[in-house]
Amino acid sequence: MTARLIAPATVKAGEPADVKLTILHPMELGTRRLDDSSIAARNVIETLTATFENEAVLTLQMGTGIAANPFWAFTFVPPRSGTLNVRWRDTAGVEGTARATISVQ
């Protein structure tokens, strides 16, 4: 799954890091009729978690109220240099990951 995770390469100690995340996903509601009059199965990103060096930063429960190709922006203060890992899973069970390295100076 294609995604863009944009985080600063370096931040000053004690200062927040601005993180932006866009995920390529149709976020299918499960109500839309297709041309053959069948209903497109629900397929949305159900859960998303962001961890920094195994410490939870963000946990999201997304539903059908989120538009396609969701965009998330969040900030956190990295306690030390390390890797930000983002994982998500959609209704179809497909998992996606993205990572970014942040060094604290």
Next chain:
Amino acid sequence: MKSRAALLLLIAPHAFAQAISPIPAAQLNSGTHFQSQTLRTQQADDAQNPGMLWVDIGKQQFAADCVRCHADARTLAPAFPRAQREGAVNLDDAVNACVETKLHRPRLHAESQSLLGFNAYLMHAARGIARKSAETAPSLESTAAWRTGRSIWFARQGKQDLSCALCHDGLWGKTLRNQTISQGHTVGYPTYRTEWQTLGSAERRIRACFFGMEADVPPVGAATLRALELYGAWRGGALPIEAPAVRR
């Protein structure tokens, strides 16, 4: 009195059509100019622009398949659309010609992630560069494709009896169904439209315009659509490429 009023009504649309003149170069503006500040901010920041997802897809594909022949990705997109002996050819056609003859793979479908990816990456690489159609304008004007494109541009069609020129040359900047009418340039395509919830090509947008006019929508890949795209690029003059744009 009654007959005179009817006569005036008959004359009025004709007189209006005569009043349409090309947009002066100094007044040329891409569709971005007519969007809300929110969408313009979203477009300007690569971290927020959802079209960049497809640029990433295209970047990977280009690195894997194309760099052996095409060292500089920036020079490719501005050359299209262009007039060839068989008619007008756009960037998608050129990509597909390469995919078929050089990579020996089946053609990529219109609006597929893969084709949109190539198109988005190449247009993004050429950001800020004007299309070649600006400098080759005089020779372009003698081609059959350009003349076809121009005749479609000015032809009134559909249930509402509209032409492309009527709105995009004559009424740009005014509002239609709560949307500001743009000048109809394609330098921002492929574009992420919030209405589509995805990236889409200039061809898709032009076909949507035909639907809006309640006219016959030309099939995907039609020669008339290509000619119209060519004429549209010529109309855009030296406007710089700014894809992937974000639109309502």
